[in-house]
Amino acid sequence: MINKRLIVLVGSTAVGKTKKAIELAKHFETEIVSADSRQFYKELKIGVASPTMEEQREVRHHFVGNISIYDSYNAATYATEALQTVEHLFQSHNTVILTGGSGMYIKALCDGIDLMPDANPQIREELNQIFAEQGIKPLQEELMNRDPQYYDIVDTNNHIRLIRALEVCRSTGKPYSSFRRNTKTKHWFEIEKVGILRSRESLINRINLRVDDMIAEGLIDEAYRFHNVKHLQAMNTVGYKELFDYFDQKTTLEKAIENIKTNTRQYAKRQMTWFRKDKAIRWFDLDKEDIYVD
Numbered sequence: 001m002i003n004k005r006l007i008v009l010v011g012s013t014a015v016g017k018t019k020k021a022i023e024l025a026k027h028f029e030t031e032i033v034s035a036d037s038r039q040f041y042k043e044l045k046i047g048v049a050s051p052t053m054e055e056q057r058e059v060r061h062h063f064v065g066n067i068s069i070y071d072s073y074n075a076a077t078y079a080t081e082a083l084q085t086v087e088h089l090f091q092s093h094n095t096v097i098l099t100g101g102s103g104m105y106i107k108a109l110c111d112g113i114d115l116m117p118d119a120n121p122q123i124r125e126e127l128n129q130i131f132a133e134q135g136i137k138p139l140q141e142e143l144m145n146r147d148p149q150y151y152d153i154v155d156t157n158n159h160i161r162l163i164r165a166l167e168v169c170r171s172t173g174k175p176y177s178s179f180r181r182n183t184k185t186k187h188w189f190e191i192e193k194v195g196i197l198r199s200r201e202s203l204i205n206r207i208n209l210r211v212d213d214m215i216a217e218g219l220i221d222e223a224y225r226f227h228n229v230k231h232l233q234a235m236n237t238v239g240y241k242e243l244f245d246y247f248d249q250k251t252t253l254e255k256a257i258e259n260i261k262t263n264t265r266q267y268a269k270r271q272m273t274w275f276r277k278d279k280a281i282r283w284f285d286l287d288k289e290d291i292y293v294d
Contacts, residue, residue: 003094003189003190004090004095004096004188004189004190005094005096005190005192006086006095006097006187006191006192007028007095007096007098007194007293008098008106008110008192008194009021009097009195009196009291010099010101010103010106011101011195012203012267012268012269012271012272013101013268014049014203014206014207014268015196015197015198015203015268015286016198016206016286017099017100017101018049018055018099020196021059021097022051022055022058022059024291025097026058028093028094028095028097029093030089031059031062031089031093031096032059032061032062032098032099033063033082033085033086033096033097033098034061034063034064034098034099034100035063035082035099035100035102035105035106036099036100036102037073037078037100037102038237039051039100040063040064040065040066040067040073040078041065041067041069041234042065042066042067042068043068043069043226044222044226044234044240045222046214046218046219047214047222047223047237047239048237048239050065062082062085063078063081063082063085069226069229069234070232072119075104075105075107075108075113076108076115076116078105078108078109079105079108079109079112082098082105083109086098086109086189101271103271110187111184111185112184112185114179114180116164116168117171117172117179119167120167120170123166123167123170124163124167127139127163127166128231136157136162139159139162139163139166143156143162143166143176146169146175147165147176147177149175149177150175150176150180158270160236191280192282192293193278193281194281194283194284195275195281195284196285197272198285198286198287199287203268204265207261208261211239211257211260211261220243220253223239223240223243223244224243224247230244238264238267239260239264242256242257242259242260243260245259
């Protein structure tokens with residue numbers, strides 16, 4: 001019996017995952033499953049650097065433009081749906097490529113995810129209101145009081161994670177960490193993790209060029225179409241939220257573009273912090289070598 005293998009290609013934003021994933025997919029004559037939560041939204045194109053139609057014609061991509069910004073979607077749902085897709089693809093392919101920069105979604109698929117209580121929309125709205133009016137500090141303080149165990153390990157500058165944890169704390173009266181059992185799922189197929197990286201200078205140059213290209217391709221007009229729904233969770237995304245500040249006359253266009261570049265660099269740093277914790281990933285520095293996968 002031929003073993004089935006899921007090759008997981010990870011790395012920070014702008015490092016070149018799309019190109020390398022397509023090369024791998026062509027080599028193994030297979031298809032790509034996306035694990036980039038920003039590319040799930042069918043309404044968003046330029047600002048999330050979705051694979052172009054030409055790239056999608058070269059190799060079939062799954063989970064690109066598959067939901068709406070108005071839909072509720074999370075890592076647990078993704079893990080279920082993506083696993084079904086991967087197993088279906090194994091019926092006709094020995095290898096499948098999974099690629100993206102959303103570490104939590106990749107972990108959910110590869111390792112499984114704890115089931116959490118359903119979100120309470122009213123509580124979420126209250127917490128979002130606190131963040132909008134008072135910033136992140138009140139959320140940090142509340143989580144530290146309600147669940148110091150989770151507070152010690154969470155990215156305390158990520159308000160989305162803080163709000164999700166506080167939703168559970170408030171609605172159940174129990175610490176968010178009490179629902180985190182970290183039970184690892186065992187799959188019947190092999191998982192091989194490959195990471196790509198570049199030097200800091202190289203990645204910064206690629207990020208700056210990508211943002212400039214996005215602006216040239218029409219990102220400002222794309223963001224303006226969603227200005228009236230900027231409150232949606234999906235729109236709290238680098239590349240859009242900075243331009244919303246410009247539309248709201250909180251900053252200049254020049255400063256908004258510079259903020260996109262700065263925030264993208266910070267996002268890339270957070271991604272690498274997450275991925276470097278996974279010792280199963282085999283890393284390749286694309287400034288010095290190419291990927292080698294048997």
